Amino acid sequence: MVELADTLALGASAARREGSSPFPGTIQKINKLRISEMRSIIDQNTASRKVLSDSQKVHFPYLIITAGLGIVVRKNVFSPSHFNGWKIFNKNFPSVRNKNVLEIGTGTGVTALFLAKKGAKKVVAVDINPHAVRNAKENVKLNQLKNVEVRRSDIYSRIKKNERFDVIYWNMPFMPMPPDYKHRSVLERGLFDPGYKITKKFLEEGKKFLVQEGKILLGTGDFGDIPCLKKIAKKFHYRVKRIAKEKSVEINPVTFELYELKPQ
Numbered sequence: 001m002v003e004l005a006d007t008l009a010l011g012a013s014a015a016r017r018e019g020s021s022p023f024p025g026t027i028q029k030i031n032k033l034r035i036s037e038m039r040s041i042i043d044q045n046t047a048s049r050k051v052l053s054d055s056q057k058v059h060f061p062y063l064i065i066t067a068g069l070g071i072v073v074r075k076n077v078f079s080p081s082h083f084n085g086w087k088i089f090n091k092n093f094p095s096v097r098n099k100n101v102l103e104i105g106t107g108t109g110v111t112a113l114f115l116a117k118k119g120a121k122k123v124v125a126v127d128i129n130p131h132a133v134r135n136a137k138e139n140v141k142l143n144q145l146k147n148v149e150v151r152r153s154d155i156y157s158r159i160k161k162n163e164r165f166d167v168i169y170w171n172m173p174f175m176p177m178p179p180d181y182k183h184r185s186v187l188e189r190g191l192f193d194p195g196y197k198i199t200k201k202f203l204e205e206g207k208k209f210l211v212q213e214g215k216i217l218l219g220t221g222d223f224g225d226i227p228c229l230k231k232i233a234k235k236f237h238y239r240v241k242r243i244a245k246e247k248s249v250e251i252n253p254v255t256f257e258l259y260e261l262k263p264q
């Protein structure tokens, strides 16, 4: 059954295809979509929810070994075995040797730990999800990394005014939802960004935490609203360059894209 939120999201996608802003005037625009297009948007949304729910039906905790790191995965944390974006982003991440990195939305810490091991000077890894914060701290300890600090933070809420980073990274919750959509669980925060409001805040405030030549790296995918993302980046005066695009091998395949955003 298509629920109200799904219907509205459908409207958002329809408007996007028409090249307008993502949410207003959606009802009429839906009519212009072919049934097959509508079906595919509903399918994306339903499929992602299903993967999210399936990701919690496994036996916890479990361990993933990657790049010489052991990553324990706990319940209620965004699953690195069901969502594979991190593999593509880690593989294509530019060198962070001796750099200070901030990772927003670290989940299990699978990218923060990878960057720390790859020679980052320091990685500050944050998440809004308290289960993720505990899980990432556990993984830092397990891998005996001294250059990672994990904090609970709503984007930059726990970043000190005088902290500066060479790189700020987020594998963002890239599936758009209507602005008034309420997350049904803390886990859904890993997938859905209602009205792209969180992304706007991330980009608007990000600049003040960057060093002069610093940059933002943003991981997204083809289920996301990339035209809207580029519009937001333009509004906040970033130069945008795509540095990777790769299709993942997962239950619900996604073409992931990694963008570099530099303040102009």
Ligand SMILES: C[S@@+](CC[C@H](N)C(=O)[O-])C[C@H]1O[C@@H](n2cnc3c(N)ncnc32)[C@H](O)[C@@H]1O
Pocket (backbone or CB within 6 Å): 078, 079, 080, 085, 086, 104, 105, 106, 107, 108, 109, 110, 111, 126, 127, 128, 129, 132, 153, 154, 155, 171, 172, 173, 174, 186, 189, 190, 191, 198
């Ligand atoms: C797509 S998941 C990425 C998880 C992990 N970094 C990975 O690559 O597998 C997005 C993460 O962002 C977190 N998140 C969502 N909204 C946030 C916010 N306002 N502040 C901090 N983290 C947030 C979610 O809890 C989730 O862990």
